[in-house]
Amino acid sequence: MLTTIERIVFVVLALTSVGFTIHGIKTIVDSVRKGRSAPEVKNIPASLVKAGIAVLFQRTIFRTRKILSTIHLGLFFGLITYAFVNLVDILEGFIPGFDLVYGGKHPAFPFLNSGIINTFNLIADVMSGALLFSVTVFLVRRFIVKDKQLTYRENILLNPKVKAGGQNKDSLIVGTFVILHVAARLMGQAFRLTDGADAFTPIASFLNGIFGASQTGVHVAWWVSLCWVLYILPYITRSKHTHFTVGPVNLGLAKQNPRGQLDPAVPAGVRATRTSPIPEPGAKFLHDLSWKRILDSYACVQCNRCQEVCPANFYGRPLSPSALEVNKRYLIKEATFGSHPERLLLPLTETVISAEAVWACTTCHACVSICPVGNEPMADIIDIRRRLIIDGAEIDSGVQNALQSLATNGNWMNKGKRLRGRWAKELEFPVKNASEEQVDYLWFVGDTASFDERVVPNTKIVARIFNEAGLDFGIMYQNESNAGNDVRRVGEEGLFEQLVEQNMGAFGKAQFKKIVTTDPHSFNTLKNEYPQFGGKFDVTHYTSVLVKLFDEGKLTVKNKLSNYQVTFHDPCYLGRYNGEFTAPRKLLEMVGVKFNEMPRNCETSFCCGAGGGQIWNGKVAPGERPAENRIKEALTTFDKNPSDKKLLFIVTCPKDMIMYSDAVKTTGKEGKIEVRDLIQLIAEAVGLEMPLEAEAVASAA
Amino acid sequence: MNIVVAIKHIPSIADDLPVKGNNVDFDSVDFVLNEFDEQSIEQAVLVKEATGGTVTVVGVDMIGELDGVLHLALAKGADKAVKITGDDPAADSHQQAKWLAEAIKGMSPNIVFAGVQASNDLDGQIGPMIAAHLDMPYIGGVSSVEVAGDTATVNKEFAGGFGAKYAVSLPMVVGVQASTKPPRYAPISKVRQVAQTATIEKVAPSGESSARLTMKKMAPPVVTGHAEMFTGSSKEVAAKIVDLLKSKGLA
Numbered sequence: 001m002l003t004t005i006e007r008i009v010f011v012v013l014a015l016t017s018v019g020f021t022i023h024g025i026k027t028i029v030d031s032v033r034k035g036r037s038a039p040e041v042k043n044i045p046a047s048l049v050k051a052g053i054a055v056l057f058q059r060t061i062f063r064t065r066k067i068l069s070t071i072h073l074g075l076f077f078g079l080i081t082y083a084f085v086n087l088v089d090i091l092e093g094f095i096p097g098f099d100l101v102y103g104g105k106h107p108a109f110p111f112l113n114s115g116i117i118n119t120f121n122l123i124a125d126v127m128s129g130a131l132l133f134s135v136t137v138f139l140v141r142r143f144i145v146k147d148k149q150l151t152y153r154e155n156i157l158l159n160p161k162v163k164a165g166g167q168n169k170d171s172l173i174v175g176t177f178v179i180l181h182v183a184a185r186l187m188g189q190a191f192r193l194t195d196g197a198d199a200f201t202p203i204a205s206f207l208n209g210i211f212g213a214s215q216t217g218v219h220v221a222w223w224v225s226l227c228w229v230l231y232i233l234p235y236i237t238r239s240k241h242t243h244f245t246v247g248p249v250n251l252g253l254a255k256q257n258p259r260g261q262l263d264p265a266v267p268a269g270v271r272a273t274r275t276s277p278i279p280e281p282g283a284k285f286l287h288d289l290s291w292k293r294i295l296d297s298y299a300c301v302q303c304n305r306c307q308e309v310c311p312a313n314f315y316g317r318p319l320s321p322s323a324l325e326v327n328k329r330y331l332i333k334e335a336t337f338g339s340h341p342e343r344l345l346l347p348l349t350e351t352v353i354s355a356e357a358v359w360a361c362t363t364c365h366a367c368v369s370i371c372p373v374g375n376e377p378m379a380d381i382i383d384i385r386r387r388l389i390i391d392g393a394e395i396d397s398g399v400q401n402a403l404q405s406l407a408t409n410g411n412w413m414n415k416g417k418r419l420r421g422r423w424a425k426e427l428e429f430p431v432k433n434a435s436e437e438q439v440d441y442l443w444f445v446g447d448t449a450s451f452d453e454r455v456v457p458n459t460k461i462v463a464r465i466f467n468e469a470g471l472d473f474g475i476m477y478q479n480e481s482n483a484g485n486d487v488r489r490v491g492e493e494g495l496f497e498q499l500v501e502q503n504m505g506a507f508g509k510a511q512f513k514k515i516v517t518t519d520p521h522s523f524n525t526l527k528n529e530y531p532q533f534g535g536k537f538d539v540t541h542y543t544s545v546l547v548k549l550f551d552e553g554k555l556t557v558k559n560k561l562s563n564y565q566v567t568f569h570d571p572c573y574l575g576r577y578n579g580e581f582t583a584p585r586k587l588l589e590m591v592g593v594k595f596n597e598m599p600r601n602c603e604t605s606f607c608c609g610a611g612g613g614q615i616w617n618g619k620v621a622p623g624e625r626p627a628e629n630r631i632k633e634a635l636t637t638f639d640k641n642p643s644d645k646k647l648l649f650i651v652t653c654p655k656d657m658i659m660y661s662d663a664v665k666t667t668g669k670e671g672k673i674e675v676r677d678l679i680q681l682i683a684e685a686v687g688l689e690m691p692l693e694a695e696a697v698a699s700a701a
Numbered sequence: 702m703n704i705v706v707a708i709k710h711i712p713s714i715a716d717d718l719p720v721k722g723n724n725v726d727f728d729s730v731d732f733v734l735n736e737f738d739e740q741s742i743e744q745a746v747l748v749k750e751a752t753g754g755t756v757t758v759v760g761v762d763m764i765g766e767l768d769g770v771l772h773l774a775l776a777k778g779a780d781k782a783v784k785i786t787g788d789d790p791a792a793d794s795h796q797q798a799k800w801l802a803e804a805i806k807g808m809s810p811n812i813v814f815a816g817v818q819a820s821n822d823l824d825g826q827i828g829p830m831i832a833a834h835l836d837m838p839y840i841g842g843v844s845s846v847e848v849a850g851d852t853a854t855v856n857k858e859f860a861g862g863f864g865a866k867y868a869v870s871l872p873m874v875v876g877v878q879a880s881t882k883p884p885r886y887a888p889i890s891k892v893r894q895v896a897q898t899a900t901i902e903k904v905a906p907s908g909e910s911s912a913r914l915t916m917k918k919m920a921p922p923v924v925t926g927h928a929e930m931f932t933g934s935s936k937e938v939a940a941k942i943v944d945l946l947k948s949k950g951l952a
């Protein structure tokens with residue numbers, strides 16, 4: 001179709017475009033390679049294929065925003081179709097006699113029968129329409145409706161270019177490209193139809209009805225459509241649309257270790273130097289992050305799904321996981337394609353995320369779980385904390401007190417070690433000391449359940465139930481230290497290691513078959529992180545132990561609790577982190593309560609706001625707290641299922657007991673809804689006989 | 702600028718204090734840094750950061766466990782650690798002040814920091830006595846120190862919330878109540894790294910221990926009855942209180 005001169009011009013343009021594109025790709029590869037090492041990704045081809053399939057079915061984006069995700073299908077499959085369409089168009093330009101429109105005989109290409117050609121044309125035509133429709137919807141969403149989901153709150157640190165609307169510019173350029181490119185291609189198809197409408201190209205036929213056929217038109221449209229492609233290819237390597245290709249790759253290289261296992265604070269290969277006698281943990285500058293975290297920024301769709309589910313963001317804190325990724329991306333762009341390489345030498349807390357935001361993260365994992373391309377903004381945040389801690393940055397006084405107490409007392413409550421098992425001495429029966437006698441189950445109690453007077457009554461009930469069921473269990477009394485889950489997530493890796501050593505020492509002296517925990521946080525680190533320190537134990541949460549005891553007939557439901565209507569809050573570290581959603585629900589079913597699921601449940605459960613050291617904070621920020629919002633969610637759920645039963649909010653985490661009891665008070669919902677630990681329901685259902693501590697008061701008087 | 706900080710380790714009161722014989726059972730109690738000394742270490746490091754110099758921490762090792770707090774001080778920014786191998790839990794304040802002054806004299810200090818008091822003996826006299834031995838001015842109850850040339854500007858707090866600003870000519874001894882900024886956190890990796898690499902200079906105490914105070918007896922607080930906590934809703938609690946008052950014939 002093309003003349004010789006046209007061919008030369010096109011080849012020159014194409015080579016230029018490919019040159020700039022390769023330069024763009026090389027810049028990405030170079031930036032990513034500057035990052036520190038990450039845990040090895042095993043079996044890369046297989047996981048890439050798996051990710052490819054997930055992307056093909058768009059599985060990860062459908063985790064939320066179902067309607068927009070459906071519209072995104074048009075974009076996704078449209079662009080894939082257009083990759084083929086462009087290829088065919090180029091072939092047509094260069095190979096005389098090759099065209100796919102007329103369905104005629106192609107002596108040179110016998111395999112191209114009219115069936116293939118018609119199918120191809122139909123798909124291309126329909127997908128053109130789908131592309132135009134979806135791009136228009138997304139442009140309208142961004143520029144006319146101005147969807148709030150695409151914006152950031154005022155108090156969030158943003159790269160100046162982002163603040164000035166860099167993302168909008170990107171979207172506008174790529175959106176306009178898609179529209180003009182597709183329009184040009186459609187017009188080209190319309191101009192070809194010298195015989196009038198073709199049933200296999202409905203849209204082109206419609207346009208043909210208006211504009212008629214024109215050989216010059218075909219020629220011009222060919223050039224317009226493909227020149228756009230040559231322009232956009234290198235542009236994409238410099239825009240947020242790198243996610244087209246990096247997204248799926250990133251998903252394929254995503255974390256393979258358990259969710260609950262943080263990457264090491266000091267990546268493999270990082271050593272001590274004369275200026276830093278301690279090998280530097282975590283990240284101060286961009287290239288202290290692992291290469292994966294840098295790749296994350298290229299993969300980021302900038303969809304803000306993560307921001308939407310972030311409890312800290314909800315609470316009005318200056319934290320947005322997506323802003324973190326976007327800022328990283330713009331920081332690199334300024335350094336590589338812009339004129340600000342020196343900004344890479346600024347601390348991340350000045351360029352990417354404010355220190356206040358770093359300290360606001362609850363490490364709930366919601367952002368990581370929801371991300372369609374496998375990004376881990378939370379991992380960046382923890383790495384930044386790790387370095388801030390080692391560099392002696394100022395930290396919240398409450399957090400500091402907790403850490404100091406953990407260092408000296410092994411608990412965060414400034415209580416002496418010997419007081420840890422005091423609650424057990426107040427029971428009607430002896431609780432074995434697992435450090436001295438053999439037990440089946442070593443119960444790792446945790447700080448809150450051992451010391452907090454609001455939780456200790458429930459701890460005692462757990463002991464009584466275990467005792468009632470004849471479970472052979474014991475605790476380690478003063479030999480137990482805090483397991484260190486939240487210490488590690490605050491970024492105090494050294495203290496975490498110290499606590500692990502203390503507990504490993506204690507485990508070494510104890511004799512047991514399994515570990516049972518009442519605290520999901522301890523559960524998580526014992527299960528997922530202690531193995532890295534040689535502690536390979538069979539760790540379970542008390543809810544699964546209870547299910548087992550019921551199944552074995554060692555506990556039986558004597559009273560059905562049909563007078564209660566309950567909902568259940570999945571603790572982050574039990575549910576989202578460790579996938580235990582069924583045991584608590586099974587127990588609720590067994591005890592016969594009326595159960596209503598809140599809209600945000602299981603994988604999308606909303607964090608109570610206590611994790612990652614937030615419960616230690618001395619300062620309480622203003623605004624509606626996540627726990628308060630959750631209580632309202634529960635009440636709305638009950639409103640939709642009205643009954644005259646007593647309303648209960650059921651938890652299975654000592655920290656939840658504190659957070660939600662408090663939230664019921666601060667929202668003024670006392671008397672409407674009550675927070676209870678699941679164990680309290682179990683006690684009532686099995687008819688556990690308990691000495692009533694209130695009765696002691698009466699007798700003393 | 703040579704800055705010296707006298708620090709002390711004292712029994713932790715996070716636990717019930719075990720008493721053995723006529724004193725605390727030193728073997729079954731954890732030792733921690735005196736909380737006012739945390740403040741004075743911070744104040745010393747802040748002065749060093751502002752004016753340059755070195756911070757030396759010094760303490761009397763009364764039960765052979767001082768290294769822990771010296772390492773902590775080094776991790777918080779002190780440069781050198783010295784321990785006086787007193788090894789005598791019964792040494793009184795006069796004795797310790799003498800040992801400390803003797804050791805500090807050789808360091809030609811510009812400022813000596815001490816905590817305003819230590820919560821184990823509640824004497825508050827070590828700082829003043831060191832000042833007396835070294836013939837330096839003493840100022841206690843201090844809440845901030847700034848140094849310019851040969852003079853320090855010192856804030857001191859009085860009862861009732863009054864504060865005063867003093868100019869003190871160096872060298873001087875300061876009893877710190879609170880540092881200008883809250884004490885920084887010492888990351889455990891740093892403390893552990895210091896513990897592995899730091900050298901602590903040992904100084905023998907000058908002269909024999911000659912304590913003139915002898916502790917005759919130490920007794921834990923006597924429990925005289927116990928409080929009952931009423932639980933339940935406010936109505937229930939109120940009813941219980943009324944019942945109690947009635948049963949005692951008070952209502």
Ligand SMILES: Cc1cc2nc3c(=O)[nH]c(=O)nc-3n(C[C@@H](O)[C@H](O)[C@H](O)COP(=O)(O)OP(=O)(O)OC[C@H]3O[C@@H](n4cnc5c(N)ncnc54)[C@H](O)[C@@H]3O)c2cc1C
Nearest residue numbers: 707708709760761815816818819820822823824825826827
């Ligand atoms: C002005 C004033 C106001 C007071 N106000 C109150 C009050 O409001 N409430 C209250 O409860 N008490 C108060 N006290 C405490 C008072 O009751 C005590 O007599 C006394 O201050 C307690 O001192 P101490 O025994 O801890 O002192 P010391 O044991 O003499 O310790 C003081 C400091 O000397 C250094 N030091 C001591 N021993 C060593 C060692 N072996 N090695 C290295 N360094 C060492 C440390 O820096 C230590 O912090 C006040 C005291 C004073 C002087």
Ligand code: SF4
Nearest residue numbers: 310361362364365367
């Ligand atoms: S882990 Fe949770 S709190 Fe932290 S950034 Fe992600 S969503 Fe927000």
Ligand code: SF4
Nearest residue numbers: 300301303304306371
């Ligand atoms: S990190 Fe993931 S969820 Fe967040 S904006 Fe980027 S792509 Fe979306």
